[in-house]
Amino acid sequence: MTSTNVRRSPRRLPFAMTAAALMAASGAATAEPVSLTLEYTCPFPLIGDQPILAEISADIPAEAQVGQPLGPFQIEALTTVNEDSRTGLKLVGSETIEGVATSTNIIRTVTGDTNITVPLTIPQSPIPDETGAFTVPASGEAAAQTFTADQVGEGSILVGGLVLDMTARTADGSVAPAPIGEFVADCTQVAGQDNVLQTFQIVGEQTTDPVIGLEPAETVDFGEVQSGLTGEQTVTISNTGGADLGINNVTLGGTNSGAFMQTNDCTTVAPGASCSVNLTYYAEGDGEQSATLTVASTDPESPSVELQLTGTSYTMATPNIATSPEEVSFGAVQVGTTAEQTVTVSNTGAAALNIAAININGATSEFMQTNDCATVAPDASCAVTVTYTPASADAGAAELVIESDDPDTASLTVPLSGEGDDGSSGTVDFLLDLEGSTYINASDSTLPLNGTIDAVLELATGMYTADLNIEPTQGSFQVLKFFRKLKATANVEFEPVEQTTGTLNNGTLTAESKLIVKVPKVTINLFGFKLPIGGGDQCQTMDPVTISMQSPEGETFKPAEGGNLTGTYALPPLENCGGLTDILNLFLAGDGNEINLSLTPNL
Template sequence: MKRSNLDTGARKLGPALAAATLMACGGQALAAPVSLTLEFSCPFPLIGDQPIRAEISADIPAVATVGTPTPEFEVTALTVVNENSRTGLKLVGSETLEGSAISYNEVITPSRTLDQIVNLAIPQTPIPSETGEFTVPATGNAPAVNFTEQDVGEAEIRVGALSLSLIARTANGDIAPAPIGEIDTDCTQLAGQDNLLQTIMVEGNAVETPRIAVNREAVAFGNVQAGLTEQDTITITNTGNAALGINGVSISGADSSAFMQTNSCSTIAPNEACDINVTYIPSGEGTQSATLSIASTDADTPNVDVALSGNSVLAPVPEIGVDPQSIDLGRILLGESASAQITITNSGNETLLINAINLTGNDASEFTQTNNCTTVPQDQSCTVDLAFTAGSVGVRNAQLVVASNDPENPEISVSVSAEGYEQTGSILEMLLALDGSTYINASDSTLPLNGTIATALDLAAGTFEADLAVDPTVGHFSVKLLFSKLNAVANVEFEQSEMTTGTLINGKLTANSHLYVKVPKVALKLFGIPFKVGGGDQCQTIEPVDITLVSPEGSNFSPATGGSVSGEYTLPPLENCGLLTDVLNQFLTGPGNTIDLMLTPEQ
């Protein structure tokens, strides 16, 4: 059925795939590059009609012959998806996009109009979480056109309508909610444009002539281990209208002995093909190259050369690496413990075998290690957990020795150390009230903060540990969603992941805190309708927020009177917040956030 420009309801990403589908405009022999830019309009859910520009390019001949079908050409395109479309997909939790597209084109000859339908496949493509454009690939083949005597003269290829069938999926593979999940739609080509892609001169039957076509200009075998072999195939096709004779196939060049060919090619009928099987037989070490030559009865191209290359490599070996190469666990209070992790990697091209992992040295018995290391595949890793419990005062040293089948480093050592110390001096316990605010950079908004911090200060050492409790709070944010600026209200809670630690030396306070930020509820109005856009009991940052607070320069912090502190921090992304987690991350997370607090002793 003939289709012209369509203007029924289009769905998300019509613009994104228009350029890809329109590039499929018919393959021809002796192709020549052509290009065309067209404007389309596609209706989108929520944001309405959107203009798009399709930049079309293809290799289409300027001349065709009656009775010789034009060959099919593969079409590949990368098309930009704009930020509005990405946001719309993420609004319902879409993580990937796939589907198909159809371009309805016309081949217009002096006596008739032929419909040309081009089908393209859209592979499963990730939809990035980061703000900005992304690309969607599409591939397919333009069908052959068989001109007859009635078509002799000037023929035109004109770009027509576009039909899309798309599926958006969530992270677990389910189809996303409507109206984005499953889409069957059409886009409209704007009127008044010149949609002529190519003009072809169709000629009558020519003299019968064989024509050779070889599908490879070069065959690169890459790395092949010496003593093994690798095989590839070269295909010869007769694109002419008379039988093609293959007069000979040979290999020449400095390394010709490293390559071998077999074939059954003698006479190839029009539109038929035969294969040449090429085998690479590497030896020694290093690159090797040669030339495969094909002689035929094509008068215009009697000889075709195909470059052959390969790289002979020796037997694979593992290559061990450790990170870090030394570990200092620092000063540890008697009776307490500290731990660290060592990563063992294999950057070689053979599996790394871990024969043993042991602690050696005079103080080895005071350290312990556990690991999951037995075999480490290429480009993989395993871990060793190291621990130390301070049983006496003083510095302790040992070596962690890893034995493996790495021929160059059969043993590799990591130096480990720790110092045990005894608590001295008086401990001052204080309860400080905190009052202040934090600035959220992503949404240019401020969140009020209140709470307490219970502190145990070692007066002699000037160090402290503290239990930080920040009260739940409510923040008001503005977020740009599509073309609208929306007001959101978020309930925010804080959960301490580990004790706050720091120092108070000469009136200067430094504190390091670690908190999970939770967002149990967020509500906003979209198109005048209030609805919850995320949150829940599990909605929190994927890792704790690390905040370092210090006294302002020139100020003096006193345990008796308190003082002010401030700092800057990065808020990690949120997770487990429902379908609109990405929307929440746009106005709650990221770097450049600041915090200012006043700490006051409670009586």
């Protein structure tokens, strides 16, 4: 029997939907109109599971003749889409809906079930502005089917699952914004319904000969099996004919027949019955092994049938240790302060890596380590935190030594180095953590800020340069004039365009930073789903933001202890943020913004 295979697009999803697709079966007999109405539940973007009602109709004969192609047949479907789905489509300005509905159905005969798929085309259909449900048409063609003599008897066509591959478009014909613009919905038929579209009779002469069948029909693949272990599979021999099938012999041959073994309970198989052949694969060494299973029987047309057997053997998996970085340099660190770096221990092997010990050899009084390493799974990692506290203005060196059960590298060494700075060089390095927030005046909202500042201070002048790193953050604001007062959430990133500069005089710290502010994603929360409304890789301020800060009046800043910084700034307009850039600027750009930071030593 032939069937039609339909590929599903991985990027599309449904919205207004059409319904099931059906199969047909009949031939020379007179076709008769049939119809069926079914309920489905479809997972739609933003609004979740929604009900749809599909009315399916076709002309399908009630009788099929053995050996004669039946069909193809035209299928028509009219689908009712509910109000929630209409509202979801309209939210992003959708005006039309189109796509393909693919139904997986069953033709049931006396020999068993056959799955078939039928694609139904949904033409571009308007989405009404008026409140309420609306209907969407669809049509398609069910492929021709041919029945064999062993299927003589009653057959039926059952309507099964439904996959909707949909595209929504705006008034200018462009695809609507994601996730509504293109989506795929795998719909579930509501249980308990009568899903039989048509019953029919297959007529013709019943064969009086035995007919052999194998399941699987062509290949048995044992996949990958570790050397020294075994894999198990079963082959079913069936008789779909009208007389007893005698199994004369079951043998193994081919290139690696010794790697496989078979046992079976097959002697005589009655019509409609079956027996089993149990196969065992004995994996050895590395590489693929293959063999051929041959079944000799009394089927007059196929007295000998073959089945290909394959398996891949691999030797025992081992762990493999790696570190990042492979060496650690702390650079210049102020005497009496502590700097910290992380060494990541990874397992790039195929078996678990067991860490036996982690130690520091060398200047152990200045270098210390802590870790969370014990057993590291394949493709996983653990962390070793290394600290350096110089006691003098001399260079320091040590080794981080990691002992494990890696068969090739039982002991791995990571060199450690650093240099103490007592101020005699004329500069002092200090690394500070920053924590605080920035207030966005345009939307009356606050974004949390975290990061670090790594500075070099000239003792003679009090001037410093620093590398400022502000981690990506996120903030929310109310969109008061759009989308029914929905809350919007913006992801915000900061990219310095030059080093931060400033002075430290008499305990007062000043700082000036220039950064590009990026907004890669802005979403609104609707029905528990996050709908993108702007942002992107190129969404950023037109010009760098200049932020000037200084110590609050009456407070003293010390490099070894930290302190606070406050300031105000203007946020330039955003660009390249999509169709809603102007709306985003109403809530993000402008002056009167404030920043407050607390700086503490990075220990």
